[in-house]
Amino acid sequence: xxxxxxxxxxxxxxxxxxxxxxxxxxxxxxxxxxxxxxxxxxxxxxxxxxxxxxxxxxxxxxxxxxxxxxxxxxxxxxxxxxxxxxxxxxxxxxxxxxxxxxxxxxxxxxxxxxxxxxxxxxxxxxxxxxxxxxxxxxxxxxxxxxxxxxxxxxxxxxxxxxxxxxxxxxxxxxxxxxxxxxxxxxxxxxxxxxxxxxxxxxxxxxxxxxxxxxxxxxxxxxxxxxxxxxxxxxxxxxxxxxxxxxxxxxxxxxxxxxxxxxxxxxxxxxxxxxxxxxxxxxxxxxxxxxxxxxxxxx
Amino acid sequence: xxxxxxxxxxxxxxxxxxxxxxxxxxxxxxxxxxxxxxxxxxxxxxxxxxxxxxxxxxxxxxxxxxxxxxxxxxxxxxxxxxxxxxxxxxxxxxxxxxxxxxxxxxxxxxxxxxxxxxxxxxxxxxxxxxxxxxxxxxxxxxxxxxxxxxxxxxxxxxxxxxxxxxxxxxxxxxxxxxxxxxxxxxxxxxxxxxxxxxxxxxxxxxxxxxxxxxxxxxxxxxxxxxxxxxxxxxxxxxxxxxxxxxxxxxxxxxxxxxxxxxxxxxxxxxxxxxxxxxxxxxxxxxxxxxxxxxxxxx
Numbered sequence: 001x002x003x004x005x006x007x008x009x010x011x012x013x014x015x016x017x018x019x020x021x022x023x024x025x026x027x028x029x030x031x032x033x034x035x036x037x038x039x040x041x042x043x044x045x046x047x048x049x050x051x052x053x054x055x056x057x058x059x060x061x062x063x064x065x066x067x068x069x070x071x072x073x074x075x076x077x078x079x080x081x082x083x084x085x086x087x088x089x090x091x092x093x094x095x096x097x098x099x100x101x102x103x104x105x106x107x108x109x110x111x112x113x114x115x116x117x118x119x120x121x122x123x124x125x126x127x128x129x130x131x132x133x134x135x136x137x138x139x140x141x142x143x144x145x146x147x148x149x150x151x152x153x154x155x156x157x158x159x160x161x162x163x164x165x166x167x168x169x170x171x172x173x174x175x176x177x178x179x180x181x182x183x184x185x186x187x188x189x190x191x192x193x194x195x196x197x198x199x200x201x202x203x204x205x206x207x208x209x210x211x212x213x214x215x216x217x218x219x220x221x222x223x224x225x226x227x228x229x230x231x232x233x234x235x236x237x238x239x240x241x242x243x244x245x246x247x248x249x250x251x252x253x254x255x256x257x258x259x260x261x262x263x264x265x266x267x268x269x270x271x272x273x274x275x276x277x278x279x280x281x282x283x284x285x286x287x288x289x290x291x292x293x294x295x296x297x298x
Numbered sequence: 299x300x301x302x303x304x305x306x307x308x309x310x311x312x313x314x315x316x317x318x319x320x321x322x323x324x325x326x327x328x329x330x331x332x333x334x335x336x337x338x339x340x341x342x343x344x345x346x347x348x349x350x351x352x353x354x355x356x357x358x359x360x361x362x363x364x365x366x367x368x369x370x371x372x373x374x375x376x377x378x379x380x381x382x383x384x385x386x387x388x389x390x391x392x393x394x395x396x397x398x399x400x401x402x403x404x405x406x407x408x409x410x411x412x413x414x415x416x417x418x419x420x421x422x423x424x425x426x427x428x429x430x431x432x433x434x435x436x437x438x439x440x441x442x443x444x445x446x447x448x449x450x451x452x453x454x455x456x457x458x459x460x461x462x463x464x465x466x467x468x469x470x471x472x473x474x475x476x477x478x479x480x481x482x483x484x485x486x487x488x489x490x491x492x493x494x495x496x497x498x499x500x501x502x503x504x505x506x507x508x509x510x511x512x513x514x515x516x517x518x519x520x521x522x523x524x525x526x527x528x529x530x531x532x533x534x535x536x537x538x539x540x541x542x543x544x545x546x547x548x549x550x551x552x553x554x555x556x557x558x559x560x561x562x563x564x565x566x567x568x569x570x571x572x573x574x575x576x577x578x579x580x581x582x583x584x585x586x587x588x589x590x591x592x593x594x595x596x
Contacts, residue, residue: 104498127512139512164508166500174498175505181491182484182514188560189483193476196547199554200402200472202464207473210462214425214437215535216480218516237513249494256497259592262486265563294557 006030009155010063012056012079012086013070013100014042017126020133021069021099024158026050033062037070055084064091065152069099072244076102080110092118095148099140101125101241103248104170104177105255107143111169120148123169125176126160129236137161141179143171177249183283184246184266186220191287194228195294204229224284235282242283243270269293304328307453308361310354310377310384311368311398312340315424318431319367319397322456324348331360335368353382362389363450367397370542374400378408390416393446397438399423399539401546402468402475403553405441409467418446421467423474424458427534435459439477441469475547481581482544482564484518489585492526493592502527522582533580540581541568567591 006029011022014036022045026032032050035058036042046052053059056079059066066086068079076098080086086096096114098107098121107123114121122144132138138160142149149165156163166175193216197207208229212221227233246267253260266286273281273289281288304327309320312334320343324330330348333356334340344350351357354377357364364384366377374396378384384394394412396405396419405421412419420442430436436458440447447463454461464473491514495505506527510519525531544565551558564584571579571587579586 127509127514129513132512139508141508162508162511164504166504166508171498171500174495174500175508178491178495178500178505179509179512179514181494182487182509182516182519185483185485185487185490186480186514186516187483189480189487192483192558192560193479196479196551196556196558197472197476199551199556200469202469202472202476206462206464207476210437210439210460210464210473211425211477211480213460214430214477215427215517215521216425216477216484218480218484218518219513220516221480223513253494253497257592258494258497260490260494260588261563261567261591262490262560265559269559290558293559294555 007064008033008062010034010053010059010066011045011050012036012059012066012068014045015069016130017133018069019044020130021138021159022050022067023048024136025155028158030155033059035059056082056086057084057089060086060089060091060094063094065095065097065155067097067099071100073102073106073248076100076106081113087113087117090114090117090119094119095122095152096120097122097124097152099124099126101176101245102173104173104252107170107173111144120145121169122148122152123172124156125172127176127179128160133159140164141166141172141175143167143169143173143175174252177245177252180242180245181249181260181263183220184263186218187283187286188266188269190218190220190225191228191284191290194225194287195290224282227282228284228287233281233285233288235280237283238279239270239273239281239283239285240279243267243274246270305362306331306360308332308351308357308364309343309348310334310357310364310366312343313367314428315431316367317342318428319436319457320348320365321346322434323453326456331357333357354380354384355382355387358384358387358389358392361392363393363395363453365395365397369398371400371404371546374398374404379411385411385415388412388415388417392417393420393450394418395420395422395450397422397424399474399543400471402471402550405468405471409442418443419467420446420450421470422454423470425474425477426458431457438462439464439470439473441465441467441471441473472550475543475550478540478543479547479558479561481518482561484516485581485584486564486567488516488518488523489526489582489588492523492585493588522580525580526582526585531579531583531586533578535581536577537568537571537579537581537583538577541565541572544568
């Protein structure tokens with residue numbers, strides 16, 4: 001029961017990102033109904049006042065605005081189109097917001113089915129990682145109808161700082177793909193640069209300091225290069241997830257007959273890293289795949 | 299004639315970069331002897347008080363600290379080792395500073411020959427472009443002996459903000475190579491991202507704005523992506539020069555048996571751009587080579 005006119009929020013997917021994001025809504029006074037495949041991970045939200053639902057369908061039957069942020073496109077498909085999925089119970093007039101990074105094509109399918117059922121859909125993947133989620137400082141890249149976006153904007157503003165509607169359904173996902181394509185480039189550039197530097201015996205800290213202030217400056221150099229120098233390959237962002245994202249981008253590009261040779265190369269090197277057992281490392285571990293390529297003796 | 303105890307400066311190479319850099323020294327009260335293959339380009343410095351020498355050898359016979367910043371490794375070799383080169387007349391105790399981006403191997407050869415002649419050499423390529431040169435805000439990456447570096451540091455401080463000695467002879471050039479390797483990555487990432495964005499019809503200004511604040515953030519996205527959006531391919535940094543730099547990096551890497559597949563791919567795409575007539579465009583024109591690869595219909 002909502003004690004004021006605020007819509008009831010549904011939240012599906014309470015991993016590292018979803019947990020923090022949903023918490024901001026609860027703290028702002030929204031009534032939330034949550035669901036997660038592994039129930040335990042949702043309990044902190046229940047303690048914070050959320051109700052627990054027994055399925056995505058159950059969430060859909062009780063909520064006006066439903067957020068989803070799960071793992072892979074297949075998970076998103078199950079959450080929306082499955083037997084116990086959102087679409088089996090969605091209320092007319094509901095707004096469904098998928099914040100998973102997934103395929104633009106799937107986002108369009110969800111939007112299409114939502115319209116058929118009298119609901120609206122927004123695809124709204126994010127960037128900014130666990131820290132951005134915790135601090136309500138995410139970038140949110142949205143696709144969908146302006147009217148639905150405007151209604152959800154106050155909620156987005158509780159989770160993010162930069163929020164933008166970039167076009168129709170799928171545009172948010174396409175924007176996230178553009179984001180990941182840039183990162184594929186900064187990552188290979190930084191990792192090959194550090195490999196070259198190590199081989200020549202340059203002092204890595206001094207190197208990073210002097211080149212980061214100029215045209216080579218990038219987030220990856222500032223944030224991930226120092227971790228590589230320390231041998232820290234813990235995940236900020238998982239290799240497995242980055243491979244998923246690059247795979248989607250390559251698939252979408254190929255469907256548009258667009259060749260992206262740089263992205264394809266980086267994708268393949270990450271697949272190699274995965275085959276070497278590095279799937280659950282952080283993306284900066286790309287340098288390890290390049291090490292192996294070069295005899296692994298560094 | 300020097301009116302105080304300041305060393306006499308020699309300056310060889312008065313192109314866009316060299317002209318601004320040498321001017322800072324003259325304005326700080328140093329007596330300068332300058333030479334340039336095309337004399338006209340050196341005249342603004344003569345007007346500012348510099349003497350004009352008839353050859354690099356002539357500069358060497360009159361100066362205590364000699365800076366060179368010319369075009370390609372072959373030009374550097376001619377300036378130092380040629381019949382009318384610096385080494386034919388260099389004074390004992392002189393310091394020779396090559397600020398051209400050239401090969402670490404050549405830098406070591408220059409340092410070796412300098413020692414034989416009782417002089418010292420520093421390799422000190424820069425980044426920061428024409429604007430950085432004009433504002434005395436370059437990054438200067440040096441290799442060589444600490445003692446020589448310390449003597450030259452007050453002069454570097456007139457040209458640059460970030461100044462670092464990264465090791466023995468060649469270390470400055472190796473550092474610059476590391477800088478260019480990172481840029482090869484940011485450039486392919488940004489260009490492929492914009493290509494994907496155009497193909498999907500995303501609003502490019504909004505896209506750049508939202509992704510630049512996060513993990514995709516980089517100098518190339520901030521500074522060159524907006525030029526691409528405007529169709530501005532004027533050179534900040536020439537494609538021809540970038541190809542030279544990447545070629546040096548690949549050659550040095552291969553000599554160390556280091557495979558850098560990302561750099562190699564980007565190098566090849568720039569060679570393609572050169573073959574399409576784009577050598578004197580700015581590096582952001584990489585997107586045009588990718589356009590041609592994709593049928594050129596964008």
